[in-house]
Amino acid sequence: MSQATAAATMGVNETPTSDPLIKIEGLTRYFDVSKPLLNRVIERVPRQLLRAVHDVNFSIHAGETFALVGESGCGKSTVARMVAGLIAPSAGSVSFEGVDRAAARSAAEERKIRRRFQMIFQDPFASLNPRWRVDRIISEPIRAFGLAQDKQEIDHQVGELLKVVKLDPADGAKFPHEFSGGQRQRIAIARALSNKPEFIICDEPTSALDVSVQAQILNLMRDLQDEFGLTYLFISHNLAVVRHMATRIGVMYLGKLVEDAPSRELFKDPRHPYTRMLLDAVPDIDMSGRARTPVKGEVPNPINPPSGCTFHPRCPFAFDRCRKEEPALLPVSENHFASCHAVAEGRIESLGAGVQE
Amino acid sequence: MSDPLLQVRDLVVEFPTRRGTLTAVDKVSFDIAPGEVLGVVGESGAGKSLTGTAIINLLEPPGRIGGGEVILQGERIDNLPQEEMRKIRGKRIGMVFQDPLTSLNPLYTIGEQLTETIQTHMKLTDAAARIRAIELLSEVGIPAPESRIDAYPHQFSGGMRQRVVIALALAANPVLVLADEPTTALDVSVQAQIIALLKKTCAEHGAAVMLITHDMGVIAETADRVAVMYAGRIVEIGPVREVIKNAKHPYTDGLMASIPSLTHEAERLAQIEGSMPRLTAIPDGCAFHPRCPQAFDRCRRERPELLDADTTQAACWLYAKEEAVT
Structure with a gap:
């Protein structure tokens, strides 16, 4: 290109x-x-x-x-x-x-x-609000941009997003501290995808x-x-x-x-x-002994x-x-x-x- | 081979909690030979740093050594009183930690910190200690050490500070340097x-190095032997080339495959499913079995010890048969 x-x-x-x-x-x-x-x-x-x-x-x-x-x-x-x-x-x-x-x-x-646009940050421990449940974190962009109004529709979308990042839709009810670093980064990715950027x-x-x-x-x-x-x-x-x-x-x-x-x-x-x-x-790491x-x-x-x-x-x-x-x-x-x-x-x-x- | 410099036997580190005792390091055993560089590698929470801090008896309470022995040059050091241990730390075991800004005192000049360390462990006059400090600084590649010695840590860049920390670790000619994520x-x-400096200076001083890191690249560059830790145990230990190129334990194998390469292109990275178990929920049998592609019945029931696996030792039942034959 x-x-x-x-x-x-x-x-x-x-x-x-x-x-x-x-x-x-x-x-x-x-x-x-x-x-x-x-x-x-x-x-x-x-x-x-x-x-x-x-x-x-x-x-x-x-x-x-x-x-x-x-x-x-x-x-x-x-x-x-x-x-x-x-x-x-x-x-x-x-x-x-x-x-x-x-x-x-x-x-x-x-x-x-x-x-x-969306953004994914480095530290999934700092980028997720510890007082919010995961479904609220993920649905924030949906609500902020007014992409869906109906609670049922939002819940459905959050469940789908969690599946997309290979988490369980039931994880939406948990708090960020219940997840490991990798899982938190998946949540951050799900949030980034929620307004379909x-x-x-x-x-x-x-x-x-x-x-x-x-x-x-x-x-x-x-x-x-x-x-x-x-x-x-x-x-x-x-x-x-x-x-x-x-x-x-x-x-x-x-x-x-x-x-x-x-x-x-x-x-x-x-x-x-x-x-x-x-x-x-x-x-x-390949221990190829290449000249450097x-x-x-x-x-x-x-x-x-x-x-x-x-x-x-x-x-x-x-x-x-x-x-x-x-x-x-x-x-x-x-x-x-x-x-x-x-x-x-x-x-x-x-x-x-x-x-x- | 000569007698090992450091022997760690069945070391256990535990944390008592209200809901029972958590075992963070579980019966870890290894030796370090004089002048050898042993890499200890693992993901966060594998217990590699705790192993290091237990050796120098700096565990933060409530963490404590729950069993096992640490033997330095034939002498047991894990049960020494703190006062005795203080004389070993700095003198016989030098330390390099991850963040050079926090391991140097911002209120004292580099020279004051170096001469303090030197005079604590060696009987030298102020003038002689200062000369030795300047020597050390020039050895670790600080330009114009005669003038830089009176600078404060904040006047140095990150790399220069880590050089100073290495100089501090080597100040009393230790036999072992414990480097915990020195380049992270x-x-x-x-x-x-x-890395090059640490390797060179330790070799010149004849000091062995226990290098703790999560970075396989650093290990490949530096170590002679490597121990791979997972969920508080050593899962594989052996010569660095063998472990990196020809890993025997499925975890080591998966770990190596998941590292993106600079020289090879891959559509997808190999990935180990799941993540390391929390200390509160370490599975029965082999701790790796829920993530292991080759797990079989015995892995779920029985916990493997380190077994001879050709060129390395691996804690994996896949190598149990060979043992039965020999």
Whole structure:
């Protein structure tokens, strides 16, 4: 599928197969981390802004799973929250079927769009109200959007939803604390499905779960995607999980999208040095003894990011230009984008097929 | 092989409650050889951390050791008075915990905490202890240790703090380092560095490591042998390569298959149905039988001990026949 947004802004010929469901353009978010006003006046320090997300562009087509991957503090969750409309972007836009969400003219219109969105959060212990019974939790979106009025109809729908996530309809009468972590995440998924959304934002949905439970939830999410034709924005720090789930992956580093490629291609032929480093850092569970470059350094403080390309202090390919000039996200091949001077200048060779295997 | 450094025999950890005593760790036995890295892996609630805390006698009441023995270098340590045990913790057994922010005191500088530990266990003057502290910091890869030693924990990043914690654990040249989820709070790129560091420094100091984690990848990178725990028991123990590549116990096998891979694509992940039983409802017989695809009659009635299963030992009746033959 085409990466219409980035391609258009780069002035490259684009061949869109269809209009994307979600289009994110120039999405930017600053957080004010300055000291209180009085301190600023007395100590004569300026305002301080943290650049959490900077000029992120991507689009998601219907039925796709777009994954954002990166380390903590890279801005992936901030992107998710802006897409969900939980926080407003400082600049840029999120469009849903070509309609800019911020420009939605009326509250009714906004509601209409919002009904087609849902979100699944990381911690199923924090995202479910402990004082509500499960049926009330699951039916809240149905009631909030007025999708059914009749109590019997709502109960019926809740029972069906519980069956969809492989729980017992009788579980509706229980409280969240009676369930294990995996079961709670199933409840959260049932709630997310209750207003029949088309697009679900999943922010680290399995990070709080054990691996055997994670496998159950990931399988369930894929089954639901096939059954209901869902589109996912999947946020994770776990590359193996992302590889399993995503059709397309965006790698983020310090608030910027550094590489964007179809899942298979990203793992076969990662181009950005940061992506390569991340892949090398994952413990080798297959014990294949594959050659790996040791990782160096840590993610710098986003309040004071390095000049030029923010990855340059850790990058083995860094040269003078990287320290001065911020690279743009440029196509390296059809559908594959990287923001790296060394890649653009051809100093980083393609790994070619089969090297990672 | 030489005498084991640490022997754990039939260790039981229990929690008395109003509705009866819950057994969280149930007759766990294993050895650690000098210089060996033993990985202990399992899902949350399997009892792996409790096993670790029981060894160093730091169980939170009402949890208590309900039976068994812990023997360090031939000497029983599970029944020592707290005062004696304090001298062993830090000196002969070093500890690294999950969250480096909570294991360092925010009110003292790194140097104060290091020299305190060093002087508690070794007779050194203030100046000598400081030199030793700087040595340790440079050993764990802290740049410019001479100036960084006077910094406070909040001035360090997460990875740097965990390096300091490792330095603290190694301060008194312990024979065993107990690392409980040492990389779980860290990002993947930092995790790789910390694993490498832990492995390298412990090898240089000749310390054995008991590495407790839920992450099979970390185990594969680090451990020599691995013990897999389920519902308070060790279900399989053996050389790391065998357990990971060629698991014998159906639980280990299922666990390995459920991990998404970086190199192979799969339409679906293998999944173990259900979840680990709660302590209040551990099934009779083998605790895994309700989830086990290969369970048969005996599994429901009788509880298997660790049996020889070719290259590893597995607590599974599937391997009972071989035992009868030999």
